[in-house]
Amino acid sequence: MQMDLNLLTVLDALLEEGSVTGAADRLRLSAPAVSRSLGRIRRLTGDQILVRTGRTMTATPYALAVRADLHRLVQEAQGLLAPQRRLDLATLDRTFTLQFHDAVTTAIGPGLLKAVREQAPGVRLRFLAEAGTDTNDLRHGQVDIEVGATEPAAPEIRSQTLGEDRLMVAVPGDLPGERLTLARYAAADETRLTGIAADVLDAARLAEALRGSTTVLSGLGISGGSGRGVLTAGARAAVDAGARVIWLGAFGTGVTAQAAGGFTRNLLRTFMKSEMSDRVTACEVVIGAGGTVFHAGPLADTPLSAGRRTLTVEEAPRRFFPARVGRATVAAAMLDEAESGSHPGRTVIPVD
Incomplete structure (x- = not known):
């Protein structure tokens, strides 16, 4: 047959x-x-x-x-x-589509673009935001590389672990007792720092969750599929709840765009697209209410810096690539601001 x-x-x-x-x-x-x-x-x-x-x-x-x-x-x-031939990076002319979470793009995008420009000048990189749900884009060849937090379910898709991330809990330095453990944190009922879980699109429920809070520290982020205006809605809901808001934004957007330089501005604009205006507006809402916005560069899992500083926008160093800053440093800087209230109505930059 x-x-x-x-x-x-x-x-x-x-x-x-x-x-x-x-x-x-x-x-x-x-x-x-x-x-x-x-x-x-x-x-x-x-x-x-x-x-x-x-x-x-x-x-x-x-x-x-x-x-x-x-x-x-x-x-x-x-x-x-498929034709078998030796790959010559110097003459390769191709566009690769990469689907990354925005934090991954910020962390490795500048270095990746620099390496491609030096070794394969004819190669173009197209960055896409991480999808909110599983897609078949890799299987269909619409995406060349995807970097995410979960392993692919499809057996024919090859994957490799590139690194690991850590979740951190920031607490006041004068928390009673000895070393903070997960069990102690879960059992604590008198800490001055409390985690809040609420839908930022439900202003009434968020206001109820924040009742009695004097200061709100927010690292609100979004992922693919979150919809437009989530950050702005979260900022407005936090401000309307009546607490002083300390907000984490992205260096290179809004008032720090000029300090970040043209390359970083274009990279963020290309990747964030419509999300850029949402981030900028959210920061403006917080500043307009007398809160403080921290514009951090690419985040790194490094120890808390003994020489950490909080700079004004005018003091921010001009660099081709924004300097990386440790997550611990950012958390400590936001807690310092919660205690001191040194920068009301201003945007500042945490640095190691």
Whole structure:
């Protein structure tokens, strides 16, 4: 029996997309052509492959069982047919699409762009924000590299651990007792620093959660899929609750854009897109209410600096790349401001 191996590529696309139309778009074929191929596949396998359930198509148990092996075979076949040549970075002309969390882009983006510019001047990097939900962009070739916090569920996607991040708890230096442990923190009922969990888009609930608080320290961030205006809504809700707000922003946005330099401004503008205006407006809301905004550079997991300082915007050093600053330093600087109130209505920069 002779078999048309092109049917494997069509079947792979059908199982990936879950529809004839989606597979046709992916393969750049007409929907009738893919539909005819599906009919041939059904006759060869004796299985329906995809069955209609309401408005969607669902893969049969047989299709689900062969899906992973099928995709691997198609990828291996494409690799065998791909031209084998030695990679020359100096002459490479290509655009790579990278999907990073904004913190990852800020931390490694400048160094990555510098290395690419020096070693592969014809290469262009296109940064995308991290998606709020799982996507098939890697499998479909729409994204070349994705850096996130979780391992991919699809077995055919290769992954490697690049590093680890730490979560930190900042507490006043005069907290009663000896060393703070997780058990002591969970059991404490008289600490002056209290964690609040509330929906920033529900101003009434946030105000209730902040009732009795004199100062609010916020490191509110967003991820892909959060929607527009989340930061501004959070800032307004915190301000309306009546507490003094100490807000963490990004160096290179708003009033620190000029101090950051043109390269950093363009990098942030390219990556943040519409998020940039949300960040700027949120900071303006806090400043307008007499709060303090800390514009930190790329964050690093380094020990608390003994020489840490808090600079005004005018004192900020001009650099091609913004200096990294330890998370511990930023947390300590915000706590210092909560205690002293030295910079009301101002934007300042924490440095190691």
